[in-house]
Amino acid sequence: MKKKLFSLLLLFGVIFTASAQKIPTAEEIAKKNVDELEKRLELSPTQKSVIYNYAFNLAKEQLDIYKKQQTNGYNDEVMSKYYRKQNETNLLIKAVLKPEQVKEYDKVLEERLNGDDAKKKKKKKKGEEEEVVVGIEGLKQAHDMREKGNN
Numbered sequence: 001m002k003k004k005l006f007s008l009l010l011l012f013g014v015i016f017t018a019s020a021q022k023i024p025t026a027e028e029i030a031k032k033n034v035d036e037l038e039k040r041l042e043l044s045p046t047q048k049s050v051i052y053n054y055a056f057n058l059a060k061e062q063l064d065i066y067k068k069q070q071t072n073g074y075n076d077e078v079m080s081k082y083y084r085k086q087n088e089t090n091l092l093i094k095a096v097l098k099p100e101q102v103k104e105y106d107k108v109l110e111e112r113l114n115g116d117d118a119k120k121k122k123k124k125k126k127g128e129e130e131e132v133v134v135g136i137e138g139l140k141q142a143h144d145m146r147e148k149g150n151n
Helices: 002-020 026-041 045-072 076-096 099-114 135-150
Strands: none
Touching (some): 026 045, 076 099
């Protein structure tokens, strides 16, 4: 009886661990991103649909790169291509937005680059400044920080 109970608990543990490490699908990633943008930018249904398509294509690319990195390791060339695709996607999204929405979208992008979560903004001590790195170096630094967080 103890062996059966132990085996059952072990099976549940394995199932729970496997489900806890589930990689989101491209659809889930795109939906999450578009839902956030819909709330922040007050998107019309047409804008939401078009932006979802852009976000979905970018999410597929992101997942492909993730899978390649799992098997082959980090590759600067692949990441450069992804960042170019990401920039192109941002330009396409901005083309769909109204001017006032573009301003808010730029804020969203800045928060994402800085790793800021609008709900979890940290209070800084008075007089404390944060060093901001922009451009490709900022993107690489953000990627490296995510990699360290995953290990």
